[in-house]
Amino acid sequence: DVKVTQSSRYLVKRTGEKVFLECVQDMDHENMFWYRQDPGLGLRLIYFSYDVKMKEKGDIPEGYSVSREKKERFSLILESASTNQTSMYLCASLWAGGAHEQYFGPGTRLTVT
């Protein structure tokens, strides 16, 4: 079974802090994704990566950056956290061959105060 893990289930940070959200997958998938999920807005893609050190902006990249130094790990960085970044953050991975089935991690509930 594919396993996608996220470093924290719950996180509370203060406005202006630099925040790192970590995601690890164990299936050698090329593609990894970061989404945020908000009530009434659904899931929105922040960034994705199709290979090590490669990244593309999603629909809402402002205020975020990402890092992919190793194939299994994809990090989301909030350079200076703001209250409007309070959200559920979901990481996902995808194998580019075959069925293109996407697998999600358990999510990180981030609260910025």
Added chain:
Amino acid sequence: KQEVTQIPAALSVPEGENLVLNCSFTDSAIYNLQWFRQDPGKGLTSLLLIQSSQREQTSGRLNASLDKSSGRSTLYIAASQPGDSATYLCAVRNSGGSNYKLTFGKGTLLTVNP
């Protein structure tokens, strides 16, 4: 731009009932369609994936159908149980170009009452 709509937004049924969740999409040029389940405060669990060339997929009490030409998919749940209570999300992957992105509907919140 692909748009995905799920109707109804919420559904409440008694235990044992068969039910259908609906998903529609605006651009029929899709690579595949995936149904997910999400429990409160948790991540998404993949339930079924249908390739664009397929008409349906089945897993246990779940059956998903796809009518690409009309831009519609349904998720049929047989003999519903309280443990089926969750939000069900439909997501579409477009064909061509950068087909890594999924476009999600906003989900149907299902409550199965004992």
